[in-house]
Amino acid sequence: MALYDLARGTTRGLIAVACRPTITGLENVPKEGPFIVAPNHLSFLDSVLIQTIMPRKVAFFAKAEYFTTKGIKGRFMKSFFTGVGSIPVERGEQAASVAALKSLLDILGSGNGVGIYPEGTRSRDGLLYRGRTGVGWLALTTGAPVIPVGLKGTEKLQPAGSNAIKPQHFSMVVGKPIYFDKTGPDHSLPARRAATDAIMDAIAALSGQPRAEGYNQSKSL
Template identity: 40%
Template structure:
């Protein structure tokens, strides 16, 4: 009920009236049955516009930090995330990754739609980066199709670090479902998992014509953060002397 109120009564009509989002390829989303919507990730706004623009309810796996913020902003973020059907996950790896997989399989087992960002984090610069193989394992274990989704201009509307979105049109392109049933029973083969993941990323790149780099976005962010820290460090007496 809360999801329905948020999408159709409270948030949905207001957001659509202000930003006038557009969608192409909505007919590629099956009317029933479980499926994974695999999207590029340009902005936190991606998790807002995609669920609003498709007919079926969907669940995103969202980082746990969105649900633990303090103060008014933290409360509002937590309220919105829960209201739009998003589920918190711990991205620290190990047992946390296994828990995230099990949560995803439960959603797909109910024949619902699951939204995933294969890159694992927002792109720091609009480039499409290497996908994490968790999406392949989810698709193969749940035996569901993967539907590529390309978000358009959400990074211009609300780039990393901006808290108030610019008023402008954004959109999304939904590609044709990808079927990986030919790999049935191979979900524990890491080479197959990488092959399936790469196929998903190629589909995303072709659909959105984004520049692609075959490295993880998280590695790029870490490298840039280290460089920023090095630049900002004060010169010590030992170095100066």
């Protein structure tokens, strides 16, 4: 916990000074028990921002190479991503797939928070894409409340294709919890689809993004 507190506290201070973000709705995060954070996805930095700002720890997937890179840079990345609560996942394994999602069940079962991007990967054109049903599967299987999040302006912090981070104002709106009846893993695909669509509607209302009709086809995490 000490490493987590240090990583989060340091990063939060840097974000507050450099970006002066507008944050609303943190009171909607349950004070105890499991919860699922479901944000839109505009930037590589979105996970770090959410993990830093949320009042409780949120576990997100991160590329495995962030934990296995050699040298000083590798040790720093491993310490940082471990510190903020990231979970390594192999490149090419979709974070929204049932196989990967099963690794989150233990975290929720322990009463903690996890984060998942229903779109699967970041939007490079500003549109909000159709949600993949992994988030619906996770919500129905566990009964954990889903916390929709709307991010605005985070794509300006690190434009697609750039390694440079540019301090910019952004906003994060945390919506009210969405509750689904716990059905276990044997629910139907239509039920999973309906739950996912309800979550995406809530994200759209918070982010204000125009909707895309289809899925985001990028394979990156």
